[in-house]
Amino acid sequence: MREDDENQKDPNDSPEGPGVSRREFLKISGISVAVPLVAGPRVIKAAGQEVRVYGPGKVPMEFTINGKNYKANLEPRITLLDALRDQFELTGAKRVCDRAECGACTVLLDNKPVYACAMLAIEAQHKAITTVESLMRDGKLHPIQQAFVDNDASQCGFCTPGFVVACKALLDKYPHPTPEDIRRGLSGNLCRCGTYAGIRKAIAQVAQKGA
Amino acid sequence: MRPFEYVSPNTRTQAISLLGASWGNAEILAGGTDLLTLMKDDVVAPKRLINIKGIHDLHGVSSNAQGFHIGALTTLGDLADDATVRRNxxxxAEALPEAASPQIRNLATLGGNLCQRPRCWYFRNGFGLLPKNETGKELAAGGENRYHAILGNEGPAKFVSPSTLVPILIAYGAKIRLEGPKGKREFPLEKFFVIPKNEGEREHDLRPNEIVTEVVIPPASDVRAAHYEIRQKEVFDWPLAVAGVALRMRGSNVKSARIVMGYVAPVPWPSPEAEQALMGQPINKDTAQRAAEAALTNAKPLSHNAYKVQLARVALRRAILKAASGGVS
Known part of the structure; x- marks a missing residue:
């Protein structure tokens, strides 16, 4: 091993990841300034028809989030969750397990609850994405948020945004949920503080008053 | 997650031609709930991801004389809400809302549910499907195997087949349809699952450039069926034992039975022994118990999972009784 080998940068540490490194890309493309690397799709033939291949570098993407349009240049490997948090500063959806288990990143995709960590941002284009940030209107909490406050349904609060979105989805589908509907409807969200009793009371309050 | 290139074809033939002739280079992205986790954990590192959700004719359900056709991209959530599933x-319909969580069911597809990889923690931590250490010693056989197989575990495969829906689908007589460069294939769903003998082999009879297109369930108006699963957690948990039972009766006696266990073997495990035990019998606690005993006679638990033998028996007995009583628990 050459002495300077250990000082060489691990390609895995590159912000561009181990695929095409920024340096290699610059060499290939002959671009001499470090502008953000955005490449349009490459067109290849598949079964005699043209299909567009995106990435592995950054590609332009467009999103509809809480009724507004957002644009960013992202790699195809970026999840919807990381796009929301890191690109658009919508940090209500929390990154906890990042493995489609805990529910802290719950958002609505075309009005259905999904884990933002379990979906690539590139697939979420042209869909209506709703995050917890949209629930508060004109400085007034959404009835579900108010019910969480009224019923002490948070302790550390880290799971709360995901739970609030999951509760909204549950109540949109079942305005008067049975205990069974609640059990199944909220099964995808975990609270390590154990505030489930408060969350059930919050749901009961909204179901009674209407959201 | 490692970088990859992403392509979203509009037709089956495009998707098939974009897949490679060997595993590893390309992966199919459907719901993605399993695949993205495997990619984040570097268990799978495709160079190309082929999102097949733009192929419209793989979505949705339809009925004809052959039965009920479920497009591979139908989400578990849509299937759970489907009126035909609930009625026929x-x-x-009972198994679907017990699968995973609402957030997963809204993304996860039926095709993906069949193709999901095993939950074996050795596999999920990069030790392979038939985990061995550097000296070639099998890791699961004498290791942490409390959730592993109690049947069909004579070879190196000790994991359990992970779908909770497959046992009842097989019990209903479901067929799977695949499409690849050489055309279409169709066969009974149980034949889709195989026990790998060598590392690198898959647990599905699916070639690297084939896609699952459809599941077809034959009409079942004369069938009394039930699904039963035993889990540690009430909801959103991988089961310890699953049973799917479909009975056809002549009067009060069993004319034919289809009995399939899940989470007991590297493949969904049909039990001809239990089916035989029920033939011509009325269903009561004793006959259900005898069938459950017969199904587990050949069980060979590993070092830490003998408890699963009893759980599998109980799941099966309860599923048989539930089916006979009209599927009401």
Whole structure:
């Protein structure tokens, strides 16, 4: 091993990841300034028809989030969750397990609850994405948020945004949920503080008053 | 997650031609709930991801004389809400909302549910499907195997087949349809699952450039069926034992039975022994118990999972009784 080998940068540490490194890309493309690397799709033939291949570098993407349009240049490997948090500063959806288990990143995709960590941002284009940030209107909490406050349904609060979105989805589908509907409807969200009793009371309050 | 290139074809033939002739280079992205986790954990590192959700004719359900056709991209959530499933296949309708969580069911597809990889923690931590250490010693056989197989575990495969829906689908007589460069294939769903003998082999009879297109369930108006699963957690948990039962009766006696266990073997495990035990019998606690005993006679638990033998028996006995009583628990 050459002495300077250990000082060489691990390609895995590159912000561009181990695929095409920024340096290699610059060499290939002959671009001499470090502008953000955005490449349009490459067109290849598949079964005699043209299909567009995106990435592995950054590609332009467009999103509809809480009724507004957002644009960013992202790699195809970026999840919807990381796009929301890191690109658009919508940090209500929390990154906890990042493995489609805990529910802290719950958002609505075309009005259905999904884990933002379990979906690539590139697939979420042209869909209506709703995050917890949209629930508060004109400085007034959404009835579900108010019910969480009224019923002490948070302790550390880290799971709360995901739970609030999951509760909204549950109540949109079942305005008067049975205990069974609640059990199944909220099964995808975990609270390590154990505030489930408060969350059930919050749901009961909204179901009674209407959201 | 490692970088990859992403392509979203509009037709089956495009998707098939974009897949490679060997595993590893390309992966199919459907719901993605399993695949993205495997990619984040570097268990799978494709160079190309082929999102097949733009192929419209793989979505949705339809009925004809052959039965009920479920497009591979139909989400578990849509299937759970489907009126035909609730009316004609109530045991499947009962299994669906127990699968994972609402957030997963809204993304996860039926095709993906069949193709999901095993939950074996050795596999999920990069030790392979038939985990061995550097000296070639099998890791699961004498290791942490409390959730592993109690049947069909004579070879190096000790994991359990992970779908909770497959046992009841097989019990209903479901067929799977695949499409690849050489055309279409169709066969009974149980034949889709195989026990790998060598590392690098898959647990599905799916070639690297084939896609699952459809599941077809035959009419079941004369079938009494039930799904039963035993879990540690009430909801959103991988089961310890699953049973799917479909009975056809002549009067009060069993004319034919289809009995399939899940989470007991590297493949969904049909039990001809239990089916035989029920033939011509009325269903009561004793006959259900005898069938459950017969199904587990050949069980060979590993070092830490003998408890699963009893759980599998109980799941099966309860599923048989539930089916006979019209599927009401």
């Amino acid at each position: 296949y109530p045991a499947l």
